[in-house]
Amino acid sequence: MNRDRWEQGMSVQTLFAFAAEEESQPKPFKLQLLKWIGNKQRFAHEIISYFPTDYRVYHEPFLGSGAVLGTLAPKRGFASDVFGPLVEIWQTLHHSPETLKRWYAERWHRMSRLGKEGAYEATKADYNAKPDGADLVFLCRACYGGVVRFRKEDGYMSTPCGPHKPISPDSFGRRVDEWHRRTSGTCFEAMDFEQAMQRAKAGDIVYCDPPYSFTQKILYGAQAFSLERLFKAIADCKARGVYVALSIDGSKKSGNLICDVLIPKGLFKEEALVNCGRSMLRRFQMNGQTLEEEVVADRLLLSY
Numbered sequence: 001m002n003r004d005r006w007e008q009g010m011s012v013q014t015l016f017a018f019a020a021e022e023e024s025q026p027k028p029f030k031l032q033l034l035k036w037i038g039n040k041q042r043f044a045h046e047i048i049s050y051f052p053t054d055y056r057v058y059h060e061p062f063l064g065s066g067a068v069l070g071t072l073a074p075k076r077g078f079a080s081d082v083f084g085p086l087v088e089i090w091q092t093l094h095h096s097p098e099t100l101k102r103w104y105a106e107r108w109h110r111m112s113r114l115g116k117e118g119a120y121e122a123t124k125a126d127y128n129a130k131p132d133g134a135d136l137v138f139l140c141r142a143c144y145g146g147v148v149r150f151r152k153e154d155g156y157m158s159t160p161c162g163p164h165k166p167i168s169p170d171s172f173g174r175r176v177d178e179w180h181r182r183t184s185g186t187c188f189e190a191m192d193f194e195q196a197m198q199r200a201k202a203g204d205i206v207y208c209d210p211p212y213s214f215t216q217k218i219l220y221g222a223q224a225f226s227l228e229r230l231f232k233a234i235a236d237c238k239a240r241g242v243y244v245a246l247s248i249d250g251s252k253k254s255g256n257l258i259c260d261v262l263i264p265k266g267l268f269k270e271e272a273l274v275n276c277g278r279s280m281l282r283r284f285q286m287n288g289q290t291l292e293e294e295v296v297a298d299r300l301l302l303s304y
Contacts, residue, residue, distance in 0.1 A: 025049065029071040033179045034089065034137070035146025036065035040209065040247070044071035046274055047207070050300060052243055055205040061196035062209045063090065063188075070182050077186035080196040088133030090188040097180045100137065105169035107138035116142075120161040128156055142166040197233045202241030208234070209247045231264050234303065238267070244303040247274070263301065270302040 026048040032041045040047065044067045051072075058074035060066070063081040081087050092100045110119035120142050127135035136157075140148050143159040151158050167175075189196070193210070200206050211225050234244045246268070249261050275297050 026071065029073075029182075031070075031175050031178055032065065032067070033070065033093075033175050034065045035140050035143070035148075037145075037147050037149075038209065039065040039067055039146060041065065041067040041071070043274055044068045047245070047247065047300060048072050050245060050270075050272060050302060051205055051207075052304060054203070055243060056201070056203040057205075058186075059196065059200045059204060059206040060209075061191070061193035061206065062211075063087070064209060066090065066179075066183070068207055068209070069186065070179055073182040075185045077183070078189070078196065078199065079183075079186050080189045080191040080193070082190065082192055084190050085127075085131045085133045085136045087188060087190040089137050090183075092133060093176060093180055094183065094186070094188055097176045101169065101173045101176050103134040104137050104141070104172045107135070108166060108169050108172075111166075116165065117161045124157060131155070131157075138166070141172070194229060194233050197237055197242075200237055200240070200242040203243075205243040205245065206234075206237055207245045207247075227261070231267060235264070235267060238303045242303075246301040246303075247298045248301060249299065261299075268301040268303055270304070272300045272302075273297045274300050 026045040028042070028045045030041060032039065047068055048071060056076070058069070058072060058077040060069050060077070060079045061081075063069070063079045063086065066079065069077065069079055079090065081090075089100065092103070107119065107123050110122060113119075114122060120139070123135050123138050123142075127139060136148075139157065139159075140146060142162060144162040147159055148157065149159050150156060193208070197206055208230065210227070210230055230246075234246065237244050
């Protein structure tokens with residue numbers, strides 16, 4: 001309890017109310033499971049601070065790295081994505097965490113025989129021959145900056161090996177255990193976002209983190225996505241009494257470039273800017289430079 005507040009003459013009741021409010025605030029959760037472009041692990045707690053506190057069920061139809069899901073750790077949730085190998089990772093985390101640990105360990109130990117880059121390229125070749133979650137879980141942790149990108153014409157995973165050493169199987173295993181606990185109440189499915197959002201009911205909350213039109217075409221080019229379809233799905237949710245929060249392009253280059261995304265009038269009631277730090281995609285594109293001028297801010301749009 002803050003002593004200064006006590007000395008300023010606050011009542012005991014006010015102090016306890018203040019302490020309870022502080023306790024209810026979402027706390028940062030930094031133990032990232034998957035590396036993924038657009039990962040919101042560092043500021044997921046800030047996004048969650050805008051959520052209503054009385055929601056029923058949590059829905060996340062663009063799962064990716066699941067940063068907001070893992071930080072929120074909802075009692076009941078549905079999480080989905082159209083990308084099959086990614087969903088396979090999450091389903092394995094839920095149903096068989098020891099299998100997920102084994103997938104990662106087997107590919108990590110290849111480095112003792114093939115070297116880091118050799119093990120990475122061998123795993124990438126296996127993945128491109130037959131995409132699956134077992135290979136992808138190692139690739140996303142070992143690739144350059146977590147920038148998992150795919151060739152537009154055929155979905156070929158093309159990201160080179162990163163300069164860092166992938167975390168050890170023991171470290172990854174501890175992350176698996178913690179994420180398994182935090183997501184135990186969540187059901188994971190391979191599903192289009194429209195279908196996923198249709199099952200949300202009045203009092204539920206849907207958090208949408210779709211591919212960003214200004215920065216992520218190189219990453220999601222192999223998958224169809226329509227912002228217009230998403231806006232319609234959000235409008236349908238809003239009409240049913242579902243809370244919707246949407247992360248979307250905000251500003252780049254320390255605020256000098258405002259990403260002008262046309263938002264349907266009246267669809268959202270509130271808007272906030274969330275500082276995302278420096279762009280990993282730009283760092284990847286510019287050979288690892290520290291990009292002081294490439295600070296990104298997301299717009300967080302709220303239907304409530």
